[in-house]
Amino acid sequence: MNDELQKKVAEAIRDPQNIGEMPDADSVGTVGNSECGEMLRMWVKYKEQDGEKVIDKASFQSFGCETAIAVASLATELIRGKTADEALEMKPEELSGELGPLPPMKIHCAELVQGALRSALSPEDQVLGQAEEPAPQPGSALSPTLQDSLNEGQAQSGGGLKINFLDEEE
Ligand code: FES
DSSP states (O other): OOHHHHHHHHHHHHSOSSBSOOTTOSEEEEEEETTTTEEEEEEEEEEEETTEEEEEEEEEEEOSOHHHHHHHHHHHHHTTTOBHHHHHTOOHHHHTGGGOSOOGGGHHHHHHHHHHHHHHHSTTOBOTTSOOSOOOOTTOTTOTTHHHHHHHHHHTGGGTOOEEEHHHHO
16 A cells, blocks of 8 residues: 555544444445455435435444545545435445545455445345344454354344355355
């Protein structure tokens, strides 16, 4: 990663926005990348605005790398006020906001955020309350129990929580 991007990422994660579980969310989406072992969960809450259903707020928790956390922080701000369709149209480079273009080895970090967002916004959204998996604890971004969490999530996916593995989708 070049110095400029490193600086922007460091800045974004110094005070990450919208981090943490959202208990009153309308939907939740979780994705994992089994290649790098990162995982990201995103919550979305809607509101009515001018007769349209738009995103009121979004939050996230991540077991991901710093870049994924930085992108999720920026993306959860950028999608506010957008309809689900508008947010779904956003490409990883748009979700990365002021970070600008990511180097090839980091593009999948933004795709992880895009995947979590798609999972949360997709029509077959899970309704909160159906998910039985305990939410990861804030600050556990580098938790050694990542694999446990992924395994639990997979085991319970029939019970309402969906974890998409990006690399398996393609
Ligand atoms: Fe895989 Fe960033 S290194 S999400």
